Amino acid sequence: MRRISVPVLALLAVSLLLLPVRVEALSTGGGYVTVPLDTFLAIARPGDLIIVRGDAWYMKIAGYWHHVAIYIGNGYVVEATPDYGVKISHVSTVVSNRLAVGLFRVKTTDLVRGRAVQFVLAQLGKPYDYGWLLYPGGKQVYGASYYCSELAWASYLATGGPDIDANPGFTLRYGFNVAPDEIAMDNDVYPVAVWTA
């Protein structure tokens, strides 16, 4: 957030005006949810996607789901964040104090899931891609920078897995991006568990 420049904020404001307001069918209570680590570790597999709903104001544009991290096993994820770019984080930082947490699994083989993990590890240190803010956005499988959902999407497309963008082409809401919402609603992805406050 600290690195978002004034022009980007202006574009974000314009984008907010251009995009239709989305009424969410999925409702959370007023509180926050934190998934206990042992609960998470008992059901998560490497290559699973953790998709969370937070409350950072600048993520409201993204839709219901705001962030995606790729689980790499042993309690760690790879995620692309505005502060640090592509990095390793402990899963507890991703699944704590959220408005909702979803654990999603891609319909493919364990071999492909393992390759997806290797793919995201190979992207560590790449900068964050603010391109999704610049409506109509875009996505690159082999990019020099990644936003969170773009990294998750690329990791499967690059390694023989399915295209997990529910809208591969242009849509009014998401432009040419792959939004966390679009991964959560894709037919090649299914929810293993969803926690809401």
Ligand SMILES: [Ca+2]
């Ligand atoms: Ca990109």
Ligand SMILES: [Ca+2]
């Ligand atoms: Ca899309």
